[in-house]
Amino acid sequence: MADETFSLMRPALPKAVKPGQLSVIVTYLEMTAPPTREPVARPKGDLALVRANPPSWSFYRYLYDTVGEPWLWHERRRLPRKELERSIEDPRVEVWVLYVNGTPAGYAEIDRRDAATDLAYFGLIPDFIGLKLGPWLLDTAIRLAWQGRTRKLVVNTCSFDHPKALPLYQSMGFVPVRHVVREIPDPRIGGPLPKSAGSHIPIVE
Template sequence: MAQDRFSLNPSIIPSSAIPMAVPPGCLSVIVTYLEMTTPPTHAPLPRPAGDVALVRSNPPTASFYRYLYDTVGEPWLWHERRRMPMPELGVIVTDSRVEVWVLYVHGTPAGYAEIDRREADTDLAYFGLIPDFIGLGLGPWLLDTAIRLAWQGGTKRLLVNTCTFDHPKALPLYQSMGFVPIRHVTREILDPRVQGWLPRTAGPHIPIIE
């Protein structure tokens, strides 16, 4: 999931979605929700050069999924599933309606996309690259391919969300693929680094308020 700078202009974002002052140990985050109501009409992006493969883990073990989630998400303060008990996480990721597509580069996991079909609308629940593979041109192809996979199977509407903790190119990338922002929400959360859920070195672009 990844992760933003569509309309972070106070004249465009509703007043309810402006970053707010927070007490020590907390963070303010703007979450942008986006939708796509029709499948992409542009030609598929070409597969990156080299030994690149996208393989569905069918199903992944909870421990392998946790490795992907933790490694992809640590720079962006992903923490919800890091805190989730393994049995509970396993129920989600082994559900036949949840698809975990793993990107491999020369046999090494490089990122993943998670497509969740458990609700009426299909959700691109998580998407991202392992830090070693950021900046190699893999992200657009992975996202484009994940979107096309998500539209298979009778999808009527595809959802995704990103936030101001995520990579600054995440939101523009989603929009370039056809997603349209539908709302912004500001939330106050406990800083997962202060709580000990993530190392204090995680998310160095996000100051710790103490």
């Protein structure tokens, strides 16, 4: 259980940061029982949620790169191809792809390899943000994750992510259990991301 004295509010970022570095706050959340509320209403339109079983490396990288670039997702851009393939081809890892009018619009990745089931990645392709798809996709992913022998569902989000990400997770029943402040090398400086990525996050050179 979460410590009752734990603050649900994300702490403030440090004001000073070294050149070439970024400060980030990672918030870890958990859910210890399946949702009992009514499912989020399915948005209107031609929607399909299909498991890529498994996705090809190139299609997975397209999803990860396109969904994640605005929010500075960089870890799996750095991951060697063989290592990434071992992960996404594991039958305990589920990649659920949302299609709108036949076009990929986002995805959710459910990782069942540890004791706690992890909603490892979740997001929309930028063209589809603001169309009320996120809450339905997240709610559906949560319900899929609770199928089987799941005893606890975990997720994390960070201060690079969309400002509505943390409140959305909380509205769906996730409870913050830990905040961690980190300083990392900016992945846009000599790293795997272009300088145009994460335009809401200043580059300090």
